Amino acid sequence: MNKINNYAVIIALFFILTAPALFCQSLDIPSAHHGISFGNSTYFNGIRINFRDSHVDEINGLNITFWRAKENQQAILRGISIGIMPEGGYMSGIQLGIGGIIAERELSGLAVGLLGAGSGGTISGIALGGLGVGSGAAIHGVCFGGLGVGSGKNISGFAVGGLGVGSGGSIHGIFVGGLGIGASEDILGFTFGGLGVGAGRDLTGVNLAILGVGAGENLTGLSIAGLGAGAGEELKGLTIAGLGAGAPVVKGITIAGFGLGGEHVTGIAAAIGTLRIQENGSFTGFGISAFNYIKGEQTGVTIGIVNYAHKLTGVQIGVLNYVRDNPDYLKALPLININF
Secondary structure, X not given: OHHHHXXXXXXXXXXXXXXXXXXXXXXXXXXXXXXXXXXXXXXXXXXXXXXXXXXXXXXXXXXEEOOOOEOOOOOEEEEEEEEOXXXXXXXXXXXXXXXXXXXXXXXXXXXXXXXXXXXXXXXEEEEEEOOEEEEOOOEEEEEXXXXXXXXXXXXXEEEEEOOEEEEOOOEEEEEEEOOEEEEOOOEEEEEEEOOEEEEOOOEEEEEEEOOEXXXXXXXXXXXXXXXXXXXXXXXXXXEEEOOEEXXXXXEEXXXXXXXXXXXXXXXXXXXXXXXXXXXXXXXXXXXXOOEEEEEEEEEEEEEEEEEEEEEEEEEEEEEEEEEOOOOHHHOEEEEEEEEO
């Protein structure tokens, strides 16, 4: 019975001390701005316990709340914030939210929200969200989102999204997305997308995907895709694709299960099916596939069942070798065709 009575006294004391918050007042010990505060103090340094924050200016220290804030978008919270859903304008330090973390303008430090962590502005530091982490501006640091990580602008650092990682700007660093990773501008670093990795402009670094890897402009580095890899302008480096790979310009080592092609291909190109060069294009290097179809100039060596080129400076090795611009008696030859 003594323990029960003690608990009752503690609970009663707690509600008595926090009751001023209901009237936008506070009980501050030993002074109005320093020490321990019970209630909705708007400027305080130290330990502050309040039911619901409202129109707060600045809190430095430990801030404990029990309900979501009201009209608290301009608040500056520095230190440790703990509650159902800590919320403010500028939040720095350690933020722990049972529901989530909401920063109107900036969130920095360590933020852990069982549902999510978000900022209308930037996020920097470490952010963990049970469902996701989101920013209206840039993200810098380490982020884990159960469903995803997203930013309206750039993301730099390390991020893991259960479904995906997405940016309205560029992505720089190491990123893992359960379904995919995408950026409207550039991606630089290491990426793994369960289904795909895509950049609106340049994709540079090591990129792995079960389905596809693609860039709107240039794809450079090591790219491995279960189905295909491609770029709108240039594909350069080591590329391995289960089905196909291609770009207007291809440079480096390119290996594709079914076919690969482009307008200008340089380096080592290998495919089970077809190596195809577009009309008036060029191939320079070593190519091997069942059908090497070069509708332009070949410089180097091709090996296949059938080799075709408009113009040859090099060697064709295969069952049938055809060079359109050769003299009639050298156009089609079995086994080998040589022209230097």
